[in-house]
Amino acid sequence: MDKPLVAVLSGAGISTDSGIPDYRGPNGLWRRDPEAEKLVTYEYYMRDPEIRLRSWRMRCENHALRAEPNPAHRAVAELEKSGVPVRVLTQNVDGLHQLAGLPGRKVLELHGSARGVVCTGCGARGPMEDALARVEAGEGDPPCLVCGGILKPATVMFGQPLDPEVLGQALAISKACTVFLAVGSSLQVQPAAGLVGVAAENGARLTIVNAEPTPYDDVAHEVVREPIGTALPALLGRLAAQYGA
Numbered sequence: 001m002d003k004p005l006v007a008v009l010s011g012a013g014i015s016t017d018s019g020i021p022d023y024r025g026p027n028g029l030w031r032r033d034p035e036a037e038k039l040v041t042y043e044y045y046m047r048d049p050e051i052r053l054r055s056w057r058m059r060c061e062n063h064a065l066r067a068e069p070n071p072a073h074r075a076v077a078e079l080e081k082s083g084v085p086v087r088v089l090t091q092n093v094d095g096l097h098q099l100a101g102l103p104g105r106k107v108l109e110l111h112g113s114a115r116g117v118v119c120t121g122c123g124a125r126g127p128m129e130d131a132l133a134r135v136e137a138g139e140g141d142p143p144c145l146v147c148g149g150i151l152k153p154a155t156v157m158f159g160q161p162l163d164p165e166v167l168g169q170a171l172a173i174s175k176a177c178t179v180f181l182a183v184g185s186s187l188q189v190q191p192a193a194g195l196v197g198v199a200a201e202n203g204a205r206l207t208i209v210n211a212e213p214t215p216y217d218d219v220a221h222e223v224v225r226e227p228i229g230t231a232l233p234a235l236l237g238r239l240a241a242q243y244g245a
């Protein structure tokens with residue numbers, strides 16, 4: 001039997017069990033607090049040094065880098081280890097799929113990664129951990145060590161375009177996959193909504209695992225409302241048993 005290509009689109013809901021709140025969704029924390037949203041809006045971040053100081057302080061205080069993967073992240077990594085081809089398209093910037101053991105090349109981070117920093121001047125990249133250590137040591141707004149430019153997290157801030165290469169790969173996977181699981185995403189914003197649409201139009205078997213209804217429930221083959229931490233391991237365990245080595 002041919003092995004299916006399994007695409008997993010993950011949103012904030014897969015990481016809430018790891019203690020990471022939904023920051024960026026339609027009802028996320030950023031959207032409910034305009035002052036907080038400025039900290040992650042490119043235009044404000046670039047033009048206002050005070051915003052950058054607050055933004056770095058916030059990152060030092062919320063310790064997102066300390067979050068651990070949960071059973072749902074581990075279930076995706078285990079499916080890949082069972083020999084089933086898996087690709088993850090994630091709206092999350094927490095890096096927890098990779099920490100759970102999924103090789104980085106199998107994960108497309110649609111909104112970038114909060115585990116890295118990038119210079120807005122020269123494009124140099126580095127680990128967030130090092131930048132936060134500099135903030136802890138007293139640099140309020142640590143500049144790029146290469147060119148002195150403004151450093152920002154390697155995430156796609158509000159007002160920034162998505163990386164067209166990442167988006168192109170995500171579209172290609174959505175077109176090619178045989179099974180598409182949308183997990184913990186409201187599917188109300190782009191690119192998530194578009195990717196689900198492409199997968200459905202191209203004949204993928206669509207399963208939605210989300211606490212709340214989504215606009216794609218009607219075209220899904222299966223809609224699961226149970227908690228992701230138990231529902232996803234069960235679903236992926238069945239796929240592994242069916243198609244794994």
Ligand code: ZN
Nearest residue numbers: 119122144147
């Ligand atoms: Zn630089």
